[in-house]
Amino acid sequence: MNSLTDKEINRASDGIDKALSTATRSNRGEVAFRILSVVRNLNDHIAFKIWKDVRPDQKMDINKVASKFGNVRPYQFVARFDHFLRASVSHFTPSEEGAERLMIKYYRYLLQLKKAVYDRYGMIILRNVDMFLEDLDEQTKDYYQKVATEIEKRLRTPPPKNFDNYYIDKIKPFFVNQEIYYEVALEPADEKPNKFNRITAFTKYDISTDYCVALSFSDATISVFNTDFPIKIITEWHVSIRPCELNNFAELLNVECSVSRGLNEYKMVMSYLEQNGATLVDIIDYDQREYDSIKTGLLHQLKSAIRIFLICWTFAERFLPASETVQILFDICFIA
Numbered sequence: 001m002n003s004l005t006d007k008e009i010n011r012a013s014d015g016i017d018k019a020l021s022t023a024t025r026s027n028r029g030e031v032a033f034r035i036l037s038v039v040r041n042l043n044d045h046i047a048f049k050i051w052k053d054v055r056p057d058q059k060m061d062i063n064k065v066a067s068k069f070g071n072v073r074p075y076q077f078v079a080r081f082d083h084f085l086r087a088s089v090s091h092f093t094p095s096e097e098g099a100e101r102l103m104i105k106y107y108r109y110l111l112q113l114k115k116a117v118y119d120r121y122g123m124i125i126l127r128n129v130d131m132f133l134e135d136l137d138e139q140t141k142d143y144y145q146k147v148a149t150e151i152e153k154r155l156r157t158p159p160p161k162n163f164d165n166y167y168i169d170k171i172k173p174f175f176v177n178q179e180i181y182y183e184v185a186l187e188p189a190d191e192k193p194n195k196f197n198r199i200t201a202f203t204k205y206d207i208s209t210d211y212c213v214a215l216s217f218s219d220a221t222i223s224v225f226n227t228d229f230p231i232k233i234i235t236e237w238h239v240s241i242r243p244c245e246l247n248n249f250a251e252l253l254n255v256e257c258s259v260s261r262g263l264n265e266y267k268m269v270m271s272y273l274e275q276n277g278a279t280l281v282d283i284i285d286y287d288q289r290e291y292d293s294i295k296t297g298l299l300h301q302l303k304s305a306i307r308i309f310l311i312c313w314t315f316a317e318r319f320l321p322a323s324e325t326v327q328i329l330f331d332i333c334f335i336a
Contacts, residue, residue: 005049009117012042013125016110020128028132029096032103035132036094039106040085042125046113047078050120058289071290075116076277077206081109103132108173108180133175139225146222147202147231148176154218154233155204163214165189165240169198171209182206184234186215189242203234210279214240239274 019034047066051058054072066082069075088094088102110129117123166186174181182205187198189212207213216236221228243259243266250257259266272278272294283294 008045017128020131029100032099150220159218168209201232214238239270
């Protein structure tokens with residue numbers, strides 16, 4: 001706990017806590033502005049500390065390491081947070097109002113950083129993080145607390161599994177007792193997009209929004225506002241790209257491919273994307289070392305799908321303009 005990295009983590013955390021301790025309804029924008037100036041430093045040093053543990057043979061510059069967590073389980077959120085911070089903090093100075101909106105958006109990542117360093121190292125940081133929660137009315141708080149209670153019940157006693165395929169339209173995080181939950185708007189994958197067939201469900205899983213997903217539900221009822229409300233709880237999920245989308249993409253590349261959900265290679269690819277929080281674009285963006293690791297692990301077991309990945313990765317590695325074209329094709333073929 002006495003390393004320079006630990007000192008930087010604690011210094012950044014203390015700076016955020018000190019700013020949060022002064023937060024009131026009238027100065028939230030000013031406080032958020034102060035916090036954003038050190039949030040990236042906190043994320044970078046936590047990423048650097050974890051990286052030295054999980055990738056001790058790969059030296060990495062502290063200013064770049066957070067971006068390399070895209071396939072480092074269970075810390076993929078570090079790379080996502082880094083992506084947002086680089087876009088919103090590094091390249092412009094937000095107004096106080098803009099800073100407040102960003103802090104509300106980033107609250108989930110601060111909770112994840114807090115939990116990650118405590119679970120791995122026993123370090124306690126961001127003691128005052130709850131002081132920046134959205135100012136919800138009591139009835140709304142009661143609603144989400146009861147939803148969270150039902151979610152936790154389902155996690156302890158999972159119901160029978162019956163899966164259906166959906167596209168995720170929108171995910172909104174909400175927070176109860178420093179735990180992250182999600183309100184999910186979704187629509188059936190086998191129907192044309194229509195606002196009338198969208199449903200809302202709740203979960204504790206950070207579900208991928210990149211592709212079609214298979215979801216299992218449990219029904220529950222909560223009592224709020226003197227009224228009983230039926231709600232749906234997502235109890236399990238899996239990446240479930242529609243086979244026709246893979247086959248259509250292979251046809252664009254002039255690759256003979258006949259994928260179905262029953263094939264073992266299909267299940268292996270879906271499992272890899274789910275477990276690593278990765279996308280197909282992530283795979284073709286891997287550097288040589290990362291790509292070789294999955295080539296010898298996952299891809300050598302595949303038959304038709306390996307040709308798709310090999311062609312796309314070769315394009316991306318050798319011809320940068322082709323990389324952008326392949327990414328566009330991925331978006332057209334796989335993302336709703």
